[in-house]
Amino acid sequence: xxGVLSKEHIILIVTSIIVxxxxxxxxxxxxxxxxxxxxxxxxxxxxxxFVAAALxxxxxxxxxxxxxxxxxxxxxxxxxxxxxxxSERESLKDxxxxxxxxxxxxxxxxxxxxxxxxxxxxxxxxxxxxITIQLVDxxxxxxxxxxxxxxxxxxxxxxxxxxKGKTIGDVAEVNEAKIEVKNHELYVDGMYVSxxxxxxxxxxxxxxxxxxxxxxxxxxYLRVTLENFGQRQAALxxxxxxxxxxxxxxxxxxxxxxxVVIALVPIINDIEKLIEAVKKTPLLESTKKSESVMKTxxxxxx
Amino acid sequence: xxxxxxxxxxxxxLALVTLDKNRILGGKQLTLxxxxxxxxxxxxxxxxxxxxxxxxxxTSGDYLVIRV
Numbered sequence: 001x002x003g004v005l006s007k008e009h010i011i012l013i014v015t016s017i018i019v020x021x022x023x024x025x026x027x028x029x030x031x032x033x034x035x036x037x038x039x040x041x042x043x044x045x046x047x048x049x050f051v052a053a054a055l056x057x058x059x060x061x062x063x064x065x066x067x068x069x070x071x072x073x074x075x076x077x078x079x080x081x082x083x084x085x086x087s088e089r090e091s092l093k094d095x096x097x098x099x100x101x102x103x104x105x106x107x108x109x110x111x112x113x114x115x116x117x118x119x120x121x122x123x124x125x126x127x128x129x130x131i132t133i134q135l136v137d138x139x140x141x142x143x144x145x146x147x148x149x150x151x152x153x154x155x156x157x158x159x160x161x162x163x164k165g166k167t168i169g170d171v172a173e174v175n176e177a178k179i180e181v182k183n184h185e186l187y188v189d190g191m192y193v194s195x196x197x198x199x200x201x202x203x204x205x206x207x208x209x210x211x212x213x214x215x216x217x218x219x220x221y222l223r224v225t226l227e228n229f230g231q232r233q234a235a236l237x238x239x240x241x242x243x244x245x246x247x248x249x250x251x252x253x254x255x256x257x258x259x260v261v262i263a264l265v266p267i268i269n270d271i272e273k274l275i276e277a278v279k280k281t282p283l284l285e286s287t288k289k290s291e292s293v294m295k296t297x298x299x300x301x302x
Numbered sequence: 303x304x305x306x307x308x309x310x311x312x313x314x315x316l317a318l319v320t321l322d323k324n325r326i327l328g329g330k331q332l333t334l335x336x337x338x339x340x341x342x343x344x345x346x347x348x349x350x351x352x353x354x355x356x357x358x359x360x361t362s363g364d365y366l367v368i369r370v
Contacts, residue, residue: 183359184358184359195358195359196356196357196358196368196370197357198346198350198356198357198358198359198365198366199343199346199347199350199357200343201347202356202357
């Protein structure tokens with residue numbers, strides 16, 4: 001039987017690939033809001049997820065057959081996942097000029113990193129499934145498959161919990177704000193926002209159809225995150241993509257009390273949807289600050 | 303949106319519509335002299351529509367047609 005895979009190894013590999021690919025399928029739905037439902041985009045990520053799962057699945061049989069060198073192909077996997085991140089970033093950057101508002105580099109970076117990490121999910125889940133199937137001491141293949149699948153999905157649950165980020169709604173209040181146009185200048189809840197409404201048409205349009213929300217951080221240190229340009233741009237992008245834009249979209253921050261304004265003239269005039277879109281905007285990894293780290297005494301004390 | 307560290311603003315002044323001929327000082331932008339406020343508003347709106355640009359009314363009463 002030299003050179004031919006044994007039945008046990010085939011069961012191990014196939015089960016691991018299936019569980020790993022399922023992990024990718026489950027997590028791609030998590031990204032539905034962040035990523036439009038391009039059928040081809042779906043297919044690309046499912047196939048790379050399948051490849052990731054396959055790489056994780058064959059690692060254990062490779063080790064069991066003392067083929068230690070073959071395990072180095074995991075480095076190839078890492079390179080491949082980096083390429084996934086790179087291609088995702090390039091693809092989203094190419095789309096920047098076609099959107100109502102820019103996603104911004106910080107948001108694109110966050111989305112690209114998420115896509116990369118989801119491939120690691122598939123690899124780790126497949127690997128964990130494979131190890132479990134190998135370790136379970138049972139003559140029944142069914143018992144091995146079920147145990148492998150249980151451990152695989154447990155790993156997926158843990159990884160999802162670990163990588164789950166917060167949203168703006170978790171750290172701030174998002175409320176509807178009052179729009180006023182005084183002398184062709186736009187004010188939201190008394191805050192100056194823009195003077196680009198120089199014509200009467202523009203002023204009237206904003207007065208009648210404009211919608212605005214104010215984001216108020218729940219704690220003072222959260223201002224550092226919420227006032228970050230990339231974070232505000234991400235919130236504006238989500239708002240404009242959810243409701244569309246007829247004309248004008250602004251963000252403005254209030255230095256006195258840390259409020260952030262998002263104002264626009266939407267196509268779908270639904271304030272509840274606007275509030276929901278802003279609340280569900282993810283807090284970007286690149287903008288997050290940990291309060292405990294901020295309290296760290298970096299320079300040391302006597 | 304104000305000036306931010308990672309976004310260089312690109313403002314183009316496309317036109318200035320004024321009622322005071324002393325403020326016509328040249329430059330890259332188109333500068334037009336209107337005879338009264340009504341004409342000034344119409345001229346500004348026409349240019350802004352044609353160029354798909356935004357309008358700022360300055361405190362002096364002049365109109366700037368700009369593209370952000």
